Amino acid sequence: MPGGRYEHIDLVIIRENTEGLYVGLDHTFKIGGDRRAMAQAMSIVTRAGSERIAKYAFEYAKTHGRKKDDRPQGQHPEGDVGLVLEVSKRVAEQYAGPNRL
DSSP, X not given: OTTSSSSSOOOOOOOOOSSEEEEEEEEEEXXXXXXXXXXXXXXXXXXXXXXXXXXXXXXXXXXTTOOOOOOOOOSSOOHXXXXXXXXXXXXXXXXXSTTOO
Protein backbone atom coordinates (compact mmCIF):
# COMPACT_ATOMS: atom_id res chain seq x y z
CA MET A 1 0.00 0.00 0.00
CA PRO A 2 1.30 3.46 -0.76
CA GLY A 3 2.56 5.03 2.45
CA GLY A 4 2.43 1.69 4.22
CA ARG A 5 4.94 0.26 6.64
CA TYR A 6 6.93 -1.65 4.02
CA GLU A 7 8.17 -0.39 0.70
CA HIS A 8 8.55 -2.32 -2.55
CA ILE A 9 5.90 -4.93 -1.68
CA ASP A 10 3.72 -6.00 -4.60
CA LEU A 11 1.11 -8.32 -3.14
CA VAL A 12 -2.41 -9.31 -4.15
CA ILE A 13 -4.61 -11.26 -1.73
CA ILE A 14 -7.62 -13.14 -3.09
CA ARG A 15 -10.18 -14.04 -0.41
CA GLU A 16 -13.30 -16.13 -0.51
CA ASN A 17 -16.02 -15.22 1.95
CA THR A 18 -19.08 -17.24 1.03
CA GLU A 19 -17.83 -20.39 2.75
CA GLY A 20 -15.58 -20.96 5.73
CA LEU A 21 -16.72 -19.27 8.90
CA TYR A 22 -19.09 -17.06 6.91
CA VAL A 23 -21.75 -19.79 6.65
CA GLY A 24 -23.01 -18.93 10.11
CA LEU A 25 -22.82 -22.33 11.79
CA ASP A 26 -21.98 -21.14 15.27
CA HIS A 27 -23.42 -21.27 18.75
CA THR A 28 -22.61 -20.56 22.37
CA PHE A 29 -22.53 -22.81 25.43
CA LYS A 30 -23.55 -22.17 29.00
CA ILE A 31 -21.01 -22.96 31.69
CA GLY A 32 -22.12 -22.41 35.26
CA GLY A 33 -24.11 -19.20 35.39
CA ASP A 34 -22.61 -17.73 32.20
CA ARG A 35 -24.93 -18.38 29.24
CA ARG A 36 -22.22 -17.38 26.73
CA ALA A 37 -19.12 -18.77 28.43
CA MET A 38 -17.91 -20.57 25.32
CA ALA A 39 -18.49 -20.17 21.59
CA GLN A 40 -17.98 -22.58 18.72
CA ALA A 41 -17.96 -21.84 14.99
CA MET A 42 -17.86 -24.42 12.22
CA SER A 43 -16.04 -23.75 8.96
CA ILE A 44 -17.46 -25.21 5.75
CA VAL A 45 -15.21 -25.58 2.70
CA THR A 46 -16.40 -27.32 -0.46
CA ARG A 47 -14.48 -28.62 -3.46
CA ALA A 48 -16.62 -26.43 -5.74
CA GLY A 49 -15.94 -23.30 -3.68
CA SER A 50 -12.22 -24.07 -3.51
CA GLU A 51 -12.07 -24.59 -7.27
CA ARG A 52 -13.98 -21.37 -7.93
CA ILE A 53 -11.57 -19.24 -5.88
CA ALA A 54 -8.46 -21.01 -7.24
CA LYS A 55 -9.57 -20.48 -10.84
CA TYR A 56 -10.39 -16.85 -10.11
CA ALA A 57 -6.96 -16.30 -8.52
CA PHE A 58 -5.07 -17.90 -11.42
CA GLU A 59 -7.13 -16.01 -14.01
CA TYR A 60 -6.47 -12.78 -12.12
CA ALA A 61 -2.74 -13.57 -12.08
CA LYS A 62 -2.72 -14.36 -15.79
CA THR A 63 -4.70 -11.23 -16.73
CA HIS A 64 -2.56 -8.94 -14.58
CA GLY A 65 0.85 -10.38 -15.48
CA ARG A 66 1.56 -11.88 -12.07
CA LYS A 67 4.45 -14.35 -12.06
CA LYS A 68 4.18 -16.25 -8.77
CA ASP A 69 1.50 -17.74 -6.58
CA ASP A 70 1.62 -18.69 -2.92
CA ARG A 71 -1.00 -21.10 -1.68
CA PRO A 72 -1.70 -22.58 1.76
CA GLN A 73 1.24 -24.71 2.84
CA GLY A 74 1.89 -27.23 5.55
CA GLN A 75 3.55 -30.56 6.11
CA HIS A 76 0.35 -32.40 6.91
CA PRO A 77 -2.58 -30.25 5.78
CA GLU A 78 -5.88 -31.76 6.76
CA GLY A 79 -9.50 -30.75 6.76
CA ASP A 80 -10.40 -27.50 5.09
CA VAL A 81 -6.81 -26.37 4.36
CA GLY A 82 -6.02 -29.78 2.89
CA LEU A 83 -8.99 -29.60 0.52
CA VAL A 84 -8.11 -26.05 -0.58
CA LEU A 85 -4.48 -27.08 -1.19
CA GLU A 86 -5.47 -30.23 -3.10
CA VAL A 87 -7.86 -28.33 -5.38
CA SER A 88 -5.49 -25.39 -5.93
CA LYS A 89 -2.65 -27.75 -6.92
CA ARG A 90 -4.93 -29.35 -9.51
CA VAL A 91 -6.03 -25.96 -10.86
CA ALA A 92 -2.39 -24.75 -10.89
CA GLU A 93 -1.50 -27.56 -13.30
CA GLN A 94 -3.78 -25.93 -15.89
CA TYR A 95 -1.73 -22.73 -15.64
CA ALA A 96 1.78 -24.25 -15.62
CA GLY A 97 4.22 -24.06 -18.51
CA PRO A 98 5.80 -21.43 -20.78
CA ASN A 99 4.22 -17.98 -20.60
CA ARG A 100 2.11 -19.03 -17.64
CA LEU A 101 2.51 -18.91 -13.85
